[in-house]
Amino acid sequence: MSRRGLVSLTTRRQVRRSGGDLARAATQRLEATHDWYARLGAEERSWVALVAQAGIANFIEWLDGVAPADTRTTFGAAPSELTRTISLAQTLELARSVVDVVDERVEELARPGDDTDLRIAVLRYSQEVAFGAAQVYANAAEQRGAWDARLESLVIDAVMRGEVDESIRSRAAALGWGEVTDVVVLVGSSPVSGDDGGDPSTAVGQVHSTARRLGRPVIAGVQGARLVAVVGGVEDPPAMARAFAQCFAEGDLVHGPLVHDLADGALSAHAAVAGHVAAPGWPGRPHPVAADDLLAERAIAGDDLARVTLVEQVQLALEDHPSLLETARTHLESPGLEATARELIVHVNTVRYRLGRISDVIGYDLTDPHEAFTVRIALALGAILEDPSKSLG
Template structure:
């Protein structure tokens, strides 16, 4: 009897060990069977889930309702493809399960992918998840509810990370392309090569503003790309359009949409490095910005001739230095503004004598045989006609250069 009992105990122990060894395998087999049953249910429900997801998006997402019928249809296909991708992913178990991706967005045309933001992509994924979660009890095989919910949590998390990575790469690529396009626009304006393509490039960067003003100065010691990125961010915060380019040690900034030149300068000046900053004339649009850029660059070259110039300085205030430096535009402008309004009148001789006599009122009156009050009157008329006041040092210098250039222009014509 004792031997029979001991034999029974040994048999029970062995059976228990075998049952213990077979337990995990049996559990895995049960879970796998549950997964396969749930997968079949999901496959049968894919069409209904896609329809429900579209209805939920139309109900909750304002941006979705604003889409065209064609784009809404494409979004529906994307949602359907996302559900199919989840079903395919769900049926794989263990270490062999592939990492979720968002390749199902490839079903949409390029135009739609450009118009759908990362936040809207997350909205689509969230809606699909909510639709599936609401029907978990019907979709999961008996005992598989928790298995389906856990799989959905992991899948949606990984899809969200994958989407963020894709959009980050797209943003980096788009940023690099935008930077090249921006550099092309700035370079074209500086060289004066303006054509219809310039407006297309600017439109691609979202440029819509006018008027336009160009500023030129020295590049700061910071990384040039960081400077340009900072200017873009400043433009977004202030509601201005800004394009910037670094050419050697020069920083050129094009500002559009400012209420005034002073307002444009206030937003941009802190971004420049040490040294002079020159503001070009305000122009009506980007097509005319080449003139502003040309004047600003010429002023930057000539600014060394006026060490005490304000910072920033308007290029109009550097006409004399620009003219001496060989700027043809400045020379023509001085002749037009200073010499031509005075030529053929006593005002021209009065100005020439006044400047030659070191701006002495009495000496000028004696040489011209007129009363000093007559000289005063003529000087006021000169100011009215030219905008420059002969009794002020900088204006007198500009008038002197304009007078010389006018005389030279007549000699050349002759």
């Protein structure tokens, strides 16, 4: 039996005549029973009141069989921003308040003998509206997700290009990056990319899921075959890279250096991308690996920033200590400590001491094969720069 058949025409007319009073009572109920409503701004309260009034009007139309229990009609009275202002749980409380107002007045609204049928109609309407509200929020979440994904892609592109201006900062703030500091960029192979017919959002979603578990803000995107993640609030970059490693495909995962904020993110991004390109040049590289540990490989691959950094950290630093510079060059060309000592005409313990001082000055241990290789490349670059007829261009 239809709702028209359950509730008499007399009762439906009485409900319609009382529509204005019911709408006012619903608004008063919101003010009296829900603290969250009182905390809203004036504009937001007016939106909610419109929804409550539209709910009463839609119930009357539904009861008369003129219209379905249409959440688009009910929630269409307010702008779509309402779903950002109040939660689904609060919206259901709103719907319950509207229903309760009608339910409490059933005795005065219904013709004698109609009260049970009217209560059943109210219950059915509340169920339909509750399901409809859930659908409204699901659709809003889907639309927000699509919009956020576009914003995220724009921000990632700007970071990678080094073009983080005020408009990009504003877009990042919309993604929750207003005051985020201590930023690191991770670059690795994407498990899913558009190039192979997959959905890149799957890879990005995994990054976001991991970030929520770790309690860290993140912006992520897939660029070709690479997955890029910009992580904020980082204290230990290597540990953070390990925590996100399962989000990336097999292969190299490189983290850039720690930078202050998103505006400096291009420095970390440049290093991470250059490191990802050059990583195969170090057979014994760890996983994940720091871009700063790949300076030699990056320099060989053509990264000018790595070349300049190496010369500054090694060549220029050792020029202030001529005996250490001479020891470094000699040791790198010698088969061992004794050979270095003979070449320099010093005691082997003097060589050991100087190697320790070299490590203190430049941060590289010449007894470690890869670090010795890095220093060799740095000194080679420095020698080329010393010759005015040569150029790194």
